[in-house]
Amino acid sequence: MSSQKPCANPKCEKGIGILACQGCQRVFCKRHTTEHHEELSMELEKIIYEHNSIRNRLQQNDTLEILTHPLLKQIDEWESKSLKLVQTAAEEARNKIQQILIENKSDLIKDFRILTQELAIRRATEDYVETDFDRWKAELIRIKEEIKMPKHLKIDKDFISSGDMIKITSQVLKSSQRSAEKFDQVCGYIQVEDNRRLAVHYGLNARDASVYGKRLYSNGSHNIRLKIETMQDNYWLFLGIISASSSLRENVYTTKSAYGWGGTNESSKFVYLEGIENNGTQYGYDGDIRKNDILEIVLNCDQQTIDLFNIRTNKKYEITVDIHRCPFPWKLAISLYYSGDSVRLI
Incomplete structure (x- = not known):
């Protein structure tokens, strides 16, 4: 019985598998090895496109993006209901939210810069497999979601006293803690x-x-x-x-x-x-x-x-x-x- 493995491409009728992909573990003939590499290259280009889209968003004017943030709108709605009693507390909350958002974006930019460097190196050396794509996609999704709404930030609107009418809760982690070495x-x-x-x-x-x-x-x-x-x-x-x-x-x-x-x-x-x-x-x-x-x-x-x-x-x-x-x-x-x-x- 022959020990030769057939090409994993379902359209390949007679090809013998000679090269194995370290990512998907499938074996392809010479012709379909080239096609598989082209498929991986197209998938990488999709990731690069999403990467560039997020980069453009990160490079937008910080002041405008922060001042129009949904969290600040929540504070504005709460302030309108409480009138003068909450004006001082609302202003303090705005300042705190803005500072947290600035720090959060700074951390995201650091994480994004690390990803940018890795993508550039892997693209130049053609050193990538499907498992790398999954990891890069997950990191892009995380950064994209964090730009829209930081997961570690919430607002507690409890009318307790004039000194503690609105509470900003933040569990900000440093970039090195959030993306620990593995x-x-x-x-x-x-x-x-x-x-x-x-x-x-x-x-x-x-x-x-x-x-x-x-x-x-x-x-x-x-x-x-x-x-x-x-x-x-x-x-x-x-x-x-x-x-x-x-x-x-x-x-x-x-x-x-x-x-x-x-x-x-x-x-x-x-x-x-x-x-x-x-x-x-x-x-x-x-x-x-x-x-x-x-x-x-x-x-x-x-x-x-x-x-x-x-x-x-x-x-x-x-x-x-x-x-x-x-x-x-x-x-x-x-x-x-x-x-x-x-x-x-x-």
């Missing part, structure tokens, strides 16, 4: 589990495998906390960053844009700069990272530095990043070596 792409024998917060090496043999963060970082300071859940013999892992424009590698620490630390035994402690291995001693790094350690990585884009803080040892290490070698945006990069080794984002 694992995304992998290279090698790593699988991502538990809502993309756990990365596990599943290879049968000891060999490098890498996992990358979803978020892109170009400005501000960002804290990423993780736990070393499993680390055989406390021997090896890499924690750091690469430029988002760099290609994926199993041994990510050799990437020319890689900066970070090798978590290992004290006899082989390494600091990586531009993908080059350096003795950690000259950088004040002792390599003391073990199973169950909780670590905090700080990506300070404004200062062009990355920090590593080990809660167990209470030690902090810093690396200065050459942005000509590792241009923005950055992304989190982790490499595991032994089967069963695992890292969790917390």
Whole structure:
């Protein structure tokens, strides 16, 4: 019996599947592989069109958009019923709403900028599959809905006293909290589990495998906390960053844009700069990272530095990043070596 798989295109009568799509997992013949790629390109163009539409809306005049916001209309209607008694409270509420909306839009612009950068990189490298489309669509829908009406904001119109006649409730989350880091792409024998917060090496043999963060970082300071859940013999892992424009590698620490630390035994402690291995001693790094350690990585884009803080040892290490070698945006990069080794984002 032949082990050859037929082309997944229902219109293909005789084609043999030779190329598999990593997104939908279907196998196509050469002709229909090209057609499938064209279908993906058309789907991407639809996403880009929606992206550009939202960008135009974000670039509209802030003052006019905020002053005509539906929440302010609610306040105006309430004020007209209560006359002079509520005028002072209404004015205070307007000011608070406007400030919250300004802060909310600022956060949305930051999230949108991150998405814009990722779309540009993925489009240029043609590195995308159907699951990426689902994630991008969901993010565009979220931003679009937040522009119209922030989910964390509501107005309580309770006539209690002149000092508390209208209450503005806001649960504003910072951009870094609302879009917390998650694992995304992998290279090698790593699988991502538990809502993309756990990365596990599943290879049968000891060999490098890498996992990358979803978020892109170009400005501000960002804290990423993780736990070393499993680390055989406390021997090896890499924690750091690469430029988002760099290609994926199993041994990510050799990437020319890689900066970070090798978590290992004290006899082989390494600091990586531009993908080059350096003795950690000259950088004040002792390599003391073990199973169950909780670590905090700080990506300070404004200062062009990355920090590593080990809660167990209470030690902090810093690396200065050459942005000509590792241009923005950055992304989190982790490499595991032994089967069963695992890292969790917390």
